[in-house]
Amino acid sequence: MKTTPMRPSMPAPRIADVAELAGVSMSTASKALNDTGQLREDTRARVKDAAAQLGFVVGASGRGGADTRTYTVGLLTTDSFGRFTIPLLMGVEDALAAGKMAIILCDTRDDVLREQHYLQSLQERRVDGLIITGRTTDPRPSIGLPIPTVYAFSPSEDPDDYAVVADxxxxxxxxxxxxxxxxxxxxxxxxxxxxxxxxxxxxxxxxxxxxxxxxxxxxxxxxxxxxxxxxxxxxxxxxxxxxxxxxxxxxxxxxxxxxxxxxxxxxxxxxxxxxxxxxxxxxxxxxxxxxxxxxGLTELGRLAGRTLLDLVEGKPDVPHQQVLTPRLxxxxxxx
Amino acid sequence: MKTTPMRPSMPAPRIADVAELAGVSMSTASKALNDTGQLREDTRARVKDAAAQLGFVVGASGRGGADTRTYTVGLLTTDSFGRFTIPLLMGVEDALAAGKMAIILCDTRDDVLREQHYLQSLQERRVDGLIITGRTTDPRPSIGLPIPTVYAFSPSEDPDDYAVVADxxxxxxxxxxxxxxxxxxxxxxxxxxxxxxxxxxxxxxxxxxxxxxxxxxxxxxxxxxxxxxxxxxxxxxxxxxxxxxxxxxxxxxxxxxxxxxxxxxxxxxxxxxxxxxxxxxxxxxxxxxxxxxxxGLTELGRLAGRTLLDLVEGKPDVPHQQVLTPRLxxxxxxx
Missing domain, CATH: 3.40.50.2300 (Response regulator)
Incomplete structure (x- = not known):
């Protein structure tokens, strides 16, 4: 089968390139570019300089105005769309469909290479945001991309990330x-x-x-x-x-x-x-x-979707950790 | 929340407009424009005239060349991503991810209005193709859109549509x-x-x-x-x-x-x-x-994905009905 990548002629610089040039981790580079997290100002400035040098463009994050948005969100799960992801997905869809966002489905099957492949592809498509979920509540490594991201059900190891979890x-x-x-x-x-x-x-x-x-x-x-x-x-x-x-x-x-x-x-x-x-x-x-x-996984999904919309639209004071209380x-x- | 539709200024003519002008059903209009199905030549010509008159553009169907493709496919299910859709979806993903196609998720929840809303949105996004599935093997109404479409597990009532089903x-x-x-x-x-x-x-x-x-x-x-x-x-x-x-x-x-x-x-x-x-x-x-x-729902999903790719790429002689034999x-x- 013959296929061509989305933008084959001019591979965009990646956050990894920016991080390498600035001498910081991907996660730090992401925070610096998104103005999130707690970083020293000189670190943040060094990362931004590196990004400018490479021509790195921060993903559609709301700050660029609505015209840069693709109205598309990536949903990445390790759960192969199993019984935890499905009700959650319905909630995400409730929240995002109201805002006319399309959801692109990415099933990593707990495979790191698949996950990287998908994240690269989602960046190339310039998705407005990402929702990351999985089958367990064990915290997972941060994906560290400069795109608005909400972790749902499975939190990130990085407390500066945005997460919606069940208590x-x-x-x-x-x-x-x-x-x-x-x-x-x-x-x-x-x-x-x-x-x-x-x-x-x-x-x-x-x-x-x-x-x-x-x-x-x-x-x-x-x-x-x-x-x-x-x-x-x-x-x-x-x-x-x-x-x-x-x-x-x-x-x-x-x-x-x-x-x-x-x-x-x-x-x-x-x-x-x-x-x-x-x-x-x-x-x-x-x-x-x-x-x-x-x-309350469906409610949890709705909350994750609404939180992601807030981030995409650049709303201030979005809470980093939101905890939903179950019911009996x-x-x-x-x- | 403030959102703007994808292309708000100039709503494209729809297949329904073409069908109305030509005095035929949506399904017939779709077949005429896609050169599929068995139609009288004068019917086909009348539909094409109507399309030309309205400036209707046939969706990215492979005939326009690779540069018109969005490398995006819509997956529409009535099953709320339940236990029939999930294994099928994994197979579709196997087939399409190999071709770097993104899958946009649409859960109609058996609601006709939701289905129409999604189909409209997928057309506006100019998806390359559609996979339609559901929770039952009862034949469902044809969606009748001029976009390459494969029905998986749940066949279409229209024998001219492309379907992959289990025996x-x-x-x-x-x-x-x-x-x-x-x-x-x-x-x-x-x-x-x-x-x-x-x-x-x-x-x-x-x-x-x-x-x-x-x-x-x-x-x-x-x-x-x-x-x-x-x-x-x-x-x-x-x-x-x-x-x-x-x-x-x-x-x-x-x-x-x-x-x-x-x-x-x-x-x-x-x-x-x-x-x-x-x-x-x-x-x-x-x-x-x-x-x-x-x-063999995963295999059925793979076959549906490969069939859709064949249609998108304009391959000749794609079989309309493919039946997979189960195993014990x-x-x-x-x-």
Whole structure:
């Protein structure tokens, strides 16, 4: 197949070239050119000099006026458009379609080379902005480009970047407090892999909330139904008087409710169970349907889209970190 | 928020204007301008005259040369990027990213007004082509635009359009033949709603394949686990000697295996079960894991992407209908 790149004759200088000439990191160069972040003024000036020398043009960022805009935004995900990205994407679309922005889709599949390829292509297309998301809440490296960028769900490691995230800890606290309010006093916590940010943040919150009501240390394992079943076997053997189970995901909770039923333990009569994610295909198909934490991913996507529009339009005082509080969806598994 | 449309000063004539002036449908106007379809020559000439009169420019279709291309493709889905669109999208991306095409995402959410809005916006952006998909295999109305277009998974009602679809009937036949080959002789078929194209096509194929081995007429219901469980209750009451169950989806099959196990019926020892979709979150979490039909949606997406590139580049003899044969993924539920 014969294809030609967008602007083949004259490759534009890249932020990497500017950073190299100024002797700074890409991230610093980006901040200097965007007038964001906390930098020494001489550093900022050195970067701007380097940019001028190379003829580097800062991407359509609102400061150039509306006529430089392409009304196009890149959405980059590591999640292969899985179940976290989809609801988020719908929210982004709600926010951006209202402003007649087109969304270009970039699925990096957790591949650094694919990500670089896409980012280069999006720069060549002079997108107005970028939304970066993924399948985990572990902070990811900053992309460090001089284009308005919002990290959604997966935050950036750089606190000067703009991020919209869910407060997972608050969600786990809600679930734990709900079980106590319903009368549970001998509760366990079963979750995903240790050192996975979501598992750790939720476990910490559950421990702080439950204290002595927790019958065992958090059981870390996998985000799977199978692990939910195995964990129930272990817990019932060691704590037959268990009366509450905070699960780190709906898949774990579904496996747990299945195994409790198979062992003749009534849910919620003998053990109340909560999930996490409000992934309806799991939460509603469970028997009984799951009480679960909904992180509000669509709302999170809307907020990310609106924040990006604010950045593109050059609005002042856009907050760098925005945290959305989840809500508890109460169903039969805990009542 | 202040936004300006892409080209506000001079709205281009639309295909609808051409169609109206020529006194033909949008679909006919599109075919005439694209030199596709079977039309009388005087109709074609009348449409072209109308287009010339209005100054209507046929979208970037390859015939104008590479310099008119935007290297941008619109992907329009009714599925809100659900589980059918996602694997398909990955295939489209595989095919198009190799050609450095950007994909603009349009989620119509089954709303005709949203669809029209998106199609208008994509035309204004002069996309090189369109891929249209959805959540069902029911044929949908042709969009009738003079832009290279491929319908993927959800075909167009117009046989002159380009479509890439899965042979659902062949998939259902594979599942039924597999059960017979494994030794099942008293088989039932449980599927989704009647008059849903997928349910009907699969049911027809199962009936033709199984003949007398089918113990009952197809049980039509819902694409849900709950329906799978309810159908097993009905079938075991009327046909306790059942030894095979062809399910129209993995969700139905999962519900069925759950209920069979709860009733003390061994799967696959007493009843062999097959699903449909190879939706791994269902098929692998079932106990036992499901033998299921995989429609090859990613491959279908790749084929749609390559077909669109062929159309954009003006290649001759691009086939109008391409049908992909599914494969059977054999797991423990039928062995």
């Amino acid at each position: 997972e800890g608050a969600g786990a606290t809600m679930a734990a407090e709900h079980l106590v309010a319903m009368g549970s006093r001998r509760i366990a916590h079963v979750t995903g892999p240790q050192r996975h940010h979501s598992a750790d943040a939720r476990a910490l919150a559950v421990h702080e909330t439950l204290g002595d009501a927790l019958v065992a240390p958090t059981l870390f394992g996998h985000w799977s139904e199978e692990w939910g079943r195995a964990a129930v076997d272990m817990l019932l053997a060691s704590h037959p008087d268990l009366d509450g189970l905070v699960c780190g995901s709906d898949q774990i909770a579904r496996g747990a409710t299945d195994r409790l039923r198979e062992k003749g333990v009534d849910v919620p009569g003998q053990v109340r169970v909560t999930g996490f994610d409000n992934w309806e295909v799991m939460a509603l198909a469970s028997r009984p349907p799951l009480t679960t934490v909904d992180m 969806e109460v169903r039969a598994s805990s009542l | 659902e009937g062949a998939g259902a036949t594979m599942a039924a033949e597999h059960l017979v080959a494994m030794g099942s002789r008293r088989i039932a078929h449980v599927t989704g709603p009647q008059r849903h194209h997928s349910a009907d096509a699969r049911a027809l194929a199962v009936h033709e394949t199984l003949g007398d081995a089918l113990v009952a007429p197809t049980l039509f219901g819902h694409w849900s686990e709950e329906w799978g469980r309810a159908a097993v209750d009905m079938l075991l009451a009327s046909h306790p000697d059942l030894d095979g169950l062809v399910c129209g989806s993995d969700q139905i099959a999962r519900g069925a295996t759950d209920r069979l196990r709860e009733k003390g019926v061994d799967v696959p020892g007493q009843v062999r079960v097959t699903g449909f979709d190879n939706w791994e979150v269902m098929a692998l979490a079932s106990r036992p894991p499901l033998t299921t039909v995989d429609m 993924e054999v797991r423990a539920s039928s062995l």
